[in-house]
Amino acid sequence: MTSLRFWAVVPAAGIGERMQADRPKQYLQLDDKTVIEYTLQRLASHAQIAGIIVAISPEDTWWPSLSLSLNCPLHVVEGGAQRADSVLNALSALSDLVDDDPWVLVHDAARPCLRLTDVDQMLTSLSEHDVGGILGIPVNDTVKRTGLGNVITETVDRRNLWRAATPQMFHLRQLKSALEMAIEQHFPVTDEASAIELMGVKPMMVEGHSDNIKITVPQDLALASWFLQQQGEH
Ligand code: C5P
Numbered sequence: 001m002t003s004l005r006f007w008a009v010v011p012a013a014g015i016g017e018r019m020q021a022d023r024p025k026q027y028l029q030l031d032d033k034t035v036i037e038y039t040l041q042r043l044a045s046h047a048q049i050a051g052i053i054v055a056i057s058p059e060d061t062w063w064p065s066l067s068l069s070l071n072c073p074l075h076v077v078e079g080g081a082q083r084a085d086s087v088l089n090a091l092s093a094l095s096d097l098v099d100d101d102p103w104v105l106v107h108d109a110a111r112p113c114l115r116l117t118d119v120d121q122m123l124t125s126l127s128e129h130d131v132g133g134i135l136g137i138p139v140n141d142t143v144k145r146t147g148l149g150n151v152i153t154e155t156v157d158r159r160n161l162w163r164a165a166t167p168q169m170f171h172l173r174q175l176k177s178a179l180e181m182a183i184e185q186h187f188p189v190t191d192e193a194s195a196i197e198l199m200g201v202k203p204m205m206v207e208g209h210s211d212n213i214k215i216t217v218p219q220d221l222a223l224a225s226w227f228l229q230q231q232g233e234h
Pocket of ligand 1: 010011012013014015016026055079080081082083084086087108109110214215216
């Protein structure tokens, strides 16, 4: 394992409409902690993570009620209208904090079940890579494309298809430039890799575990609780 240090950026400024809850999904209770507390503690407990920048909505009234005790420095910045804006704000703050061009791992606040062994796998696979890459899961289901009225028009070859997850690991300066360019071009950035790809460079895919779910709909909380239990969390 390399002795390089890595920073984590956690976009946590979403409102999570699909949860239909009384608060953003990262503040929902998951067993004895909130979702975001699990996420931040996982990242902070990794020995190679130098610090975390978290992006919080300016309208967020929940963040101050958390009682976090983390193993690494935590910096809070204001989030933006889109996920990419939140990540860019965090990267700008990080640029002011460091003199060099560290690797940054961007990880969704809503993914509390990240395995530290998957982070290890990323660091080992990507630390010597020119660009960086992301954690993903191979698509196992048969994939269909539909047209008007849900008529199936095509069975898509699933070989080489992946579901993109997080962390997404890139160098600070390149990721910042990529997001600035994508936002300026009004390119729909659904993950950091898509902004990097827009620059014409080629990130890597690292296979992760499918328990690294993003809390999106109400039933995901029970699933996350079960995954945490299987991982020996409680
Ligand atoms: O909504 P979605 O599940 O795609 O959000 C992924 C992550 O991005 C969440 O952790 C959410 O809080 C964050 N986000 C953000 N700023 C936004 C929208 C989403 O930090 N404007």
